[in-house]
Amino acid sequence: MTRALRADAARNRSLLLAAAAAEFASRGVDASVADIARRAGVGKGTVFRHFPTKDDLLAAVVLDRVDSLAVLALDLHVASDAGAALFEFLTAAADKQQQLDFSFLRDAGEINDRLASARERLFAAIIALVERAQAAGAIRRDISGMDVILLMCAPAHVVSFVPDAPPELWRRYLGLIFDGLRPEGAHPLGPAGV
Structure with missing residues (x-):
C-alpha cells in the first residue's frame, strides 16, 4: 500500500x-x-x-473518546501541580461529554464488553490523578477515585435537563464540583456507596 x-x-x-x-x-x-x-x-x-458492522463503528467512536481521555490522564500524571492536573482533566472530560452524549450507550449493550479494558485503563489513570492530588493536599482526603469518575459526567448530564441551556453552562456546574472537591470548608461526607 x-x-x-x-x-x-x-x-x-x-x-x-x-x-x-x-x-x-x-x-x-x-x-x-x-x-x-x-x-x-x-x-x-x-x-x-x-x-x-454499525456496532463496530459505534464501538470505535466510543473507544476513540475513552482512549483519548486515558492518554490525557496519563499525560497529566506528570504535571507539577497535581491539583491543577486533576481539574484540567475534569474540564477536558466534561467538554468531550458535551461534544458527544454517551447516554445512547444504554441501548448499545454488546459493545460495552469491548469497552471493558479501555474503561479500566481510564479509571486507573483517573484514580492515580485523584491520589496524586490528595497527596498534594489539593483535594479532600475523603474523596474516592470512584467519586471523581462519577462526578466527571455530572456537568453535561445536569445541563441536559435545562431547556435552551447556554452552551457553556456546564462550566458553572463543573466549578461547583471543583469547590466540592477542595478541602477548604469541607464538611464530612456520608458513607461511600461505591
Missing part, C-alpha cells in the same frame, strides 16, 4: 469517526450507516471497509 493510500485511508477513518459521533449523538444507536457516510462525504462501501 502506498503512502498516499494509507494517508487517504487514515483520513477517511477520521472523517467517519467524526461523522459517526455526530450522528450517534443526534440520533442514538438508530443512526443509519447511509447518513453517517453522507455526513463524512464517503460511500457506504468505505464505511464497511473500515467498520464491518
